[in-house]
Amino acid sequence: MNRFGYDRPSDVAEAVRDGNARGVRFLAGGSNLVDLMKENVERPVRVVDINRLPLHAIEDHDGGLRIGALATNSETAWDARVEAKYPVLASSILAGASPQLRNVATAGGNLNQRTRCLYFYDNTTACNKREPGTGCSAIGGVNRVNAILGASPSCIATHPSDMCVGLAVLNATVNVTGPLGDRTIPFADYHRLPGEDPSRDNTLKPGELITSIDLPDEDFSGNYTYLKLRDRLSYAFALVSVAVVMRIENGRIAEARIALGGVAHKPWRSKTAEGLLVGEVPSQSAFLAAAHALLEGAQGQGANDFKIGLARRAIVRACRQAADGTPQSQIDKRVA
Amino acid sequence: MPTKLAEPTAQTAERLIDIDLTVNGKAEHFSIAPWVTLLDLLRERLDLTGTKKGCDHGQCGACTVLVDGKRVNSCLTLAVVRDGSEIQTIEGLSSGDTLHPMQQAFIDHDAFQCGYCTPGQICSAIGMLREGKADGRDAIRENMSGNLCRCGAYTNIADAIESVQGREDAR
Ligand SMILES: Cc1cc2nc3c(=O)[nH]c(=O)nc-3n(C[C@H](O)[C@H](O)[C@H](O)COP(=O)(O)OP(=O)(O)OC[C@H]3O[C@@H](n4cnc5c(N)ncnc54)[C@H](O)[C@@H]3O)c2cc1C
Ligand code: SF4
Ligand code: FES
Numbered sequence: 001m002n003r004f005g006y007d008r009p010s011d012v013a014e015a016v017r018d019g020n021a022r023g024v025r026f027l028a029g030g031s032n033l034v035d036l037m038k039e040n041v042e043r044p045v046r047v048v049d050i051n052r053l054p055l056h057a058i059e060d061h062d063g064g065l066r067i068g069a070l071a072t073n074s075e076t077a078w079d080a081r082v083e084a085k086y087p088v089l090a091s092s093i094l095a096g097a098s099p100q101l102r103n104v105a106t107a108g109g110n111l112n113q114r115t116r117c118l119y120f121y122d123n124t125t126a127c128n129k130r131e132p133g134t135g136c137s138a139i140g141g142v143n144r145v146n147a148i149l150g151a152s153p154s155c156i157a158t159h160p161s162d163m164c165v166g167l168a169v170l171n172a173t174v175n176v177t178g179p180l181g182d183r184t185i186p187f188a189d190y191h192r193l194p195g196e197d198p199s200r201d202n203t204l205k206p207g208e209l210i211t212s213i214d215l216p217d218e219d220f221s222g223n224y225t226y227l228k229l230r231d232r233l234s235y236a237f238a239l240v241s242v243a244v245v246m247r248i249e250n251g252r253i254a255e256a257r258i259a260l261g262g263v264a265h266k267p268w269r270s271k272t273a274e275g276l277l278v279g280e281v282p283s284q285s286a287f288l289a290a291a292h293a294l295l296e297g298a299q300g301q302g303a304n305d306f307k308i309g310l311a312r313r314a315i316v317r318a319c320r321q322a323a324d325g326t327p328q329s330q331i332d333k334r335v336a
Numbered sequence: 337m338p339t340k341l342a343e344p345t346a347q348t349a350e351r352l353i354d355i356d357l358t359v360n361g362k363a364e365h366f367s368i369a370p371w372v373t374l375l376d377l378l379r380e381r382l383d384l385t386g387t388k389k390g391c392d393h394g395q396c397g398a399c400t401v402l403v404d405g406k407r408v409n410s411c412l413t414l415a416v417v418r419d420g421s422e423i424q425t426i427e428g429l430s431s432g433d434t435l436h437p438m439q440q441a442f443i444d445h446d447a448f449q450c451g452y453c454t455p456g457q458i459c460s461a462i463g464m465l466r467e468g469k470a471d472g473r474d475a476i477r478e479n480m481s482g483n484l485c486r487c488g489a490y491t492n493i494a495d496a497i498e499s500v501q502g503r504e505d506a507r
C-alpha cells in the first residue's frame with residue numbers, strides 16, 4: 001500500500017469538505033478499497049474514513065425504506081422490513097461475497113465497488129479503466145468474466161455487484177450530497193456504460209458522497225427471485241445473475257421487471273423485454289421472447305460467448321420462479 | 337457543470353494515529369500508521385499469531401476475527417477504522433485450560449488437518465451462531481462459505497458446528 005493521510009470526519013458537511021480534493025477516497029467497509037490499495041490499483045493521497053457519519057440507519061420513508069449509505073449488507077439483508085417487502089433485495093445481497101464481507105460491506109460501497117476484470121487488477125497490463133488511454137487487454141485476452149452487453153471498443157468490463165441487480169428491479173433512487181449540494185439519482189442512471197471513458201463507473205460527480213438509497217413504496221414479495229450462476233456454488237462473483245419481480249393479476253402479468261448482473265457495465269434492463277410480458281399468461285414461450293429481447297445485441301468476446309446462452313436460460317428459469325412464487329433461496333444450490 | 341477539484345493539501349507525511357482497542361478483554365493502546373491492517377496489528381504488534389494470513393485479500397477467511405461480536409476479515413480492515421472496538425481472536429476464546437465449546441467440537445469431530453484455516457473457521461462459526469441465521473446443515477454450509485479449507489475438512493467442520501449449534505455457550 002502507498003502512504004496516505006487519514007481523516008475521520010464526524011459529520012457529513014465535514015466529510016464533503018475533506019473529500020473535495022483530488023486523490024482523496026472515501027473509506028466505508030474497506031472491503032474493496034483496501035483490496036485495491038494492496039494491489040496498488042488505488043493509490044489515494046488521503047483516505048476519508050466515513051464510518052463515524054450518521055448514515056447507518058435503515059428507516060421508514062414515504063411508505064418505503066431509506067437505507068443509509070453505511071448500513072451494512074448484513075443489516076440490510078436481515079432487516080425485517082426488507083425481508084417482508086423487498087425480499088429480492090435481501091436475496092441478491094445474500095448471494096454476494098461471504099458473511100464476513102457482508103458484515104463490513106456497506107450500501108454505498110457496494111454501489112461504488114470497482115470491476116473484477118482481471119486486467120484492471122493487474123498493474124503490469126494495459127487497461128483503459130485503470131489508466132485511460134493505455135488500451136484494453138481484455139479484448140482478445142482472458143475475458144470469461146467480461147461483458148456481453150453495452151460494451152465499447154474501450155472497455156468490456158462488468159459491474160460485479162449482486163445487490164445492485166436487486167436494487168435495479170426495485171426502481172431505487174440514490175441520494176447524494178457534494179460540493180454542489182444534494183441531488184437524487186434514479187438507479188437506472190446511477191451506473192453508466194463505458195463508452196469512451198471507462199475510468200468512470202457511475203455518474204457521481206467528483207467529491208460526491210452517497211448518503212442513502214430509497215426504496216419506493218411497492219410490494220413485490222409474492223412474485224420475485226434472484227438467480228445467480230457462477231463458477232462455484234458460493235463466494236464467487238456472478239457470471240450471470242437475474243433479478244425478477246412481477247405483479248400478476250387474474251392470471252396475467254400486469255408488470256414485470258428483469259435485471260441482469262454479470263453481463264454489462266451496469267445492471268441490464270430493457271423496457272421492450274419487460275413490455276413484452278405485460279398482459280401475457282406466464283408461459284415458457286413468453287419468457288423466452290422476453291429473454292431474446294433483453295439479450296438483443298448481445299456480443300461475446302470469445303471466452304465469454306457462453307454467457308449469451310446461459311443468460312437466456314437463466315432469464316427463462318428466473319421468470320418461471322418469479323411467476324410461480326417459488327423464489328430459489330441462496331441456501332438452495334440446485335443449478336438446473 | 338463538471339466540478340474541478342482542489343489540489344490536495346499535503347498531508348501524506350507519515351502521521352501516526354492513536355487508537356484504543358480491547359483485545360481478548362485487555363485494553364490496548366497503539367500509535368499506528370493508517371495503512372496497518374487489523375490482521376498485521378494482531379500478528380506483528382501483539383504477537384497473536386493464531387489469526388492467519390491466507391490470501392490477504394478477503395478471499396479465504398483464514399483471518400476471520402470477531403469485532404464487536406461480529407465476524408470480519410481482519411486482512412481488509414484498517415485498524416484505525418476500528419478505534420474503540422472490542423476484538424476477539426482464537427487466543428481469547430478459552431477460559432483458562434477449558435476450551436470454548438466450539439474449539440472442543442472441532443477436536444471431537446476431527447474438523448481439521450493442517451489446522452491453518454481452523455482459527456478462522458472457529459471464529460466464523462461462533463460469529464455465525466451469534467447471527468442466528470443458519471438453521472440446518474445446508475444453511476450452515478452456505479453461511480460458512482466465507483472460510484476455505486484447502487485440506488477439505490468441510491464435512492467434519494459442518495459436523496462440529498452442527499453438534500453445538502443449539503448451545504447457548506457456543507456463541
Ligand atoms: C473476495 C470477495 C468476494 C466478493 N464477492 C462479491 C459478490 O459475489 N457479489 C458482490 O456483489 N460483491 C462481492 N464482493 C464485493 C463487496 O460486495 C464489496 O467489496 C463491498 O460491497 C464494498 O463495500 P465497502 O463498504 O467495503 O466499500 P469500500 O471498500 O469502503 O469502498 C468501495 C468504493 O466505494 C466508495 N464509497 C464507499 N462509500 C461511499 C459513499 N457513501 N459515497 C461515495 N463513495 C463511497 C469508496 O471510495 C470506494 O471507491 C466481494 C468482495 C471480496 C473481497
Ligand atoms: S475491460 Fe475495462 S477494466 Fe478490463 S482491461 Fe479492458 S479497459 Fe480495463
Ligand atoms: S487472509 Fe483475510 S480472507 Fe484470506
Ligand code: FES
Nearest residue numbers: 449451485486487
Ligand atoms: S485444515 Fe488445512 S486448510 Fe483447513
